[in-house]
Amino acid sequence: DQQWVEEVDKKSAHFAIDAAYAHQPSRDDRLIVRSERPFTAEPPAQLLVREQNTANEIFYVRNHMPVPRIDEDEYELEIVDVHGNTLLQLSLEELQTQFEKSCVQTAIQCGGNRRTEMDEVQLVKGGVWGVGAIGNATWCGARLNDVLQYAAEQSGRDVKQVMRDVRHVCFEGLDRDVATDTHYEASVPVEVTEGSADVLLAYEMNGQRLGRDHGFPVRVVVPGVVGARHVKWVGTIRLSKVESESHWQQRDYRVVQTLDEAAYEAAPSIQYMPVVSAICDVQRRGKLVQLRGYAWSGSGSGVARVEVSCDDGKSWQAAELLPTGADAGEDLFAWRIWSAELRVEHARQVMCRAVDASYNAQPAHVRDVWNARGLVNNAWHR
Amino acid sequence: DQQWVEEVDKKSAHFAIDAAYAHQPSRDDRLIVRSERPFTAEPPAQLLVREQNTANEIFYVRNHMPVPRIDEDEYELEIVDVHGNTLLQLSLEELQTQFEKSCVQTAIQCGGNRRTEMDEVQLVKGGVWGVGAIGNATWCGARLNDVLQYAAEQSGRDVKQVMRDVRHVCFEGLDRDVATDTHYEASVPVEVTEGSADVLLAYEMNGQRLGRDHGFPVRVVVPGVVGARHVKWVGTIRLSKVESESHWQQRDYRVVQTLDEAAYEAAPSIQYMPVVSAICDVQRRGKLVQLRGYAWSGSGSGVARVEVSCDDGKSWQAAELLPTGADAGEDLFAWRIWSAELRVEHARQVMCRAVDASYNAQPAHVRDVWNARGLVNNAWHR
Ligand SMILES: [Mo]
Ligand SMILES: [Mo]
Numbered sequence: 228d229q230q231w232v233e234e235v236d237k238k239s240a241h242f243a244i245d246a247a248y249a250h251q252p253s254r255d256d257r258l259i260v261r262s263e264r265p266f267t268a269e270p271p272a273q274l275l276v277r278e279q280n281t282a283n284e285i286f287y288v289r290n291h292m293p294v295p296r297i298d299e300d301e302y303e304l305e306i307v308d309v310h311g312n313t314l315l316q317l318s319l320e321e322l323q324t325q326f327e328k329s330c331v332q333t334a335i336q337c338g339g340n341r342r343t344e345m346d347e348v349q350l351v352k353g354g355v356w357g358v359g360a361i362g363n364a365t366w367c368g369a370r371l372n373d374v375l376q377y378a379a380e381q382s383g384r385d386v387k388q389v390m391r392d393v394r395h396v397c398f399e400g401l402d403r404d405v406a407t408d409t410h411y412e413a414s415v416p417v418e419v420t421e422g423s424a425d426v427l428l429a430y431e432m433n434g435q436r437l438g439r440d441h442g443f444p445v446r447v448v449v450p451g452v453v454g455a456r457h458v459k460w461v462g463t464i465r466l467s468k469v470e471s472e473s474h475w476q477q478r479d480y481r482v483v484q485t486l487d488e489a490a491y492e493a494a495p496s497i498q499y500m501p502v503v504s505a506i507c508d509v510q511r512r513g514k515l516v517q518l519r520g521y522a523w524s525g526s527g528s529g530v531a532r533v534e535v536s537c538d539d540g541k542s543w544q545a546a547e548l549l550p551t552g553a554d555a556g557e558d559l560f561a562w563r564i565w566s567a568e569l570r571v572e573h574a575r576q577v578m579c580r581a582v583d584a585s586y587n588a589q590p591a592h593v594r595d596v597w598n599a600r601g602l603v604n605n606a607w608h609r
Numbered sequence: 610d611q612q613w614v615e616e617v618d619k620k621s622a623h624f625a626i627d628a629a630y631a632h633q634p635s636r637d638d639r640l641i642v643r644s645e646r647p648f649t650a651e652p653p654a655q656l657l658v659r660e661q662n663t664a665n666e667i668f669y670v671r672n673h674m675p676v677p678r679i680d681e682d683e684y685e686l687e688i689v690d691v692h693g694n695t696l697l698q699l700s701l702e703e704l705q706t707q708f709e710k711s712c713v714q715t716a717i718q719c720g721g722n723r724r725t726e727m728d729e730v731q732l733v734k735g736g737v738w739g740v741g742a743i744g745n746a747t748w749c750g751a752r753l754n755d756v757l758q759y760a761a762e763q764s765g766r767d768v769k770q771v772m773r774d775v776r777h778v779c780f781e782g783l784d785r786d787v788a789t790d791t792h793y794e795a796s797v798p799v800e801v802t803e804g805s806a807d808v809l810l811a812y813e814m815n816g817q818r819l820g821r822d823h824g825f826p827v828r829v830v831v832p833g834v835v836g837a838r839h840v841k842w843v844g845t846i847r848l849s850k851v852e853s854e855s856h857w858q859q860r861d862y863r864v865v866q867t868l869d870e871a872a873y874e875a876a877p878s879i880q881y882m883p884v885v886s887a888i889c890d891v892q893r894r895g896k897l898v899q900l901r902g903y904a905w906s907g908s909g910s911g912v913a914r915v916e917v918s919c920d921d922g923k924s925w926q927a928a929e930l931l932p933t934g935a936d937a938g939e940d941l942f943a944w945r946i947w948s949a950e951l952r953v954e955h956a957r958q959v960m961c962r963a964v965d966a967s968y969n970a971q972p973a974h975v976r977d978v979w980n981a982r983g984l985v986n987n988a989w990h991r
Pocket of ligand 1: 289336337338339453454455
């Protein structure tokens, strides 16, 4: 009867999902696993601020689907114009040899970093994240703009002509949901690709080839922009008149007060991220408390100041910003590790806040930034 | 004796200042004058939000010195390279006819706008300003980059070569302090001139030639950046390896907690401005309160949302953002006029706050942004 058929189909769908999740990469056991399917994990906060660049093995992982198995010899990156015509197909070797290798030190932060603090105001919809859904690395790869220029030339056209009606650049991953046959996809407005930092098609992370959890062989890196647009395992770049119509562009990664369609449609997609900071390590010796944390601004203006307080914000003390190790002007999208020593006379909560060089400051309270998906929490950290 | 000589010198210096302040422009009597020498004035808040573009006659005025008397036929703009050599001298007519005329709708905001609210926390050093030290206009002129390109060509060099060691672009005004023989001067980092908005050498404001209080015949317009860099009556543009050494670059327009040298030196110069908003008009009809105000973000990401509250921030209601009238993408540095209608059950303070499209939000309290010069106050407005 009908029920029997449904049971079999359900079972078979489960098997398909199991099969898709076979052969997932092995992971460092220091990671705090937040979900298994899809795999999401963050490092312990203390580990995060030991070094300027986060070690690849403990860099946070935010997958939306099973990690695809990609043979680097068969990998192809396709560039599609605004009419749906393929302009170019590139192998990994071509990507690595035909374009200048460009490097940028930048943080990448998940839109949901520090989400769990929002639950204390009112429950939000979204996976659990502490302060570790952010990491900083030196990424190297080909510049998107160089590849687009070449794609235009190879198809016998001028890049200005190719880009004329383009308002958004869509990135499709090779990761795939077996139940719905959907690939992950996200887009950035074309202005982002014309911004002060080059968008990279990155094949190296801290001097190593990308790990499978970080997009092997190629991921998009868009300095300053929410992690969700740094599409991993990128297979297709589509020039478009409109934003990506994917679930993740239209019904996620937007700041909404309610979960209805109208709220999503009225809210702009998150792109550049505001100034944020967090305390990641607290060591007490008598009345002296050593604090260490990170601060970051997606604006690319740089972090101007980090301050700490142990009297509920009545007084603030400047933290020391540690050097990024990058050349001046080349680290504006990098995070800053900071350290501070506070004398605490009474048992008090410690807190930190940062200001970027555009004098954007963090809001004081999580309730001031609360939203129904728990995104972009940049309140003072306590 | 010596005292007699000193008295005469003092008197003579006073006469010189009087003479410098002769022939100042006549001003609209709706302006609220904040100081006479130098002249600073702002419009009544209600007038500010009647139209998208602020009428030239009531646009705030922040002079640092007497307004210079400039004969347009004798005006010359000089471009000086990094070695101190003149690359080019341009007449007003050449500036207006040899370069494409480019227009931008942008707000310009004084670094001290809303300073007086800071005095309530602790007295600050700086002139009085309410919420009106900001205005929005359509500015037209030649692009700085076009002029630099032409200056390089005219001197037989490539613009890349001319710009090679340039880190800052200094703008010197023709306004002059007679006592010290100093001209007003300020600079922007070269990255600002490479940003998403063109820096203009503007000779038109809302379709009219510049008024004398607004820099006639030519002022600099740097969308998104603090008013102090929009140098009026610009006479010399100097390419430089270092920031301007002027008082206004080094000992003003920086966010400091104390007024000592070390504090100024450690603080970066204010350039791009953070998200801000203000309530400018309140009309009550029974329990309904009509609010009107402005919101602006110097980031160029645009204003995403304005909210109002009448229960001390416990609940917030979205305001309506009025259209800018500019084409999409061409108004990212313009302010947004907003309006809202609130039902107030009990006598309460009304307040507003804005969020920009990078999800930078305004801090809740003035005490969170207080600084010794009373600059960049972008706390929620009450
Ligand atoms: Mo994310
Ligand atoms: Mo100013």
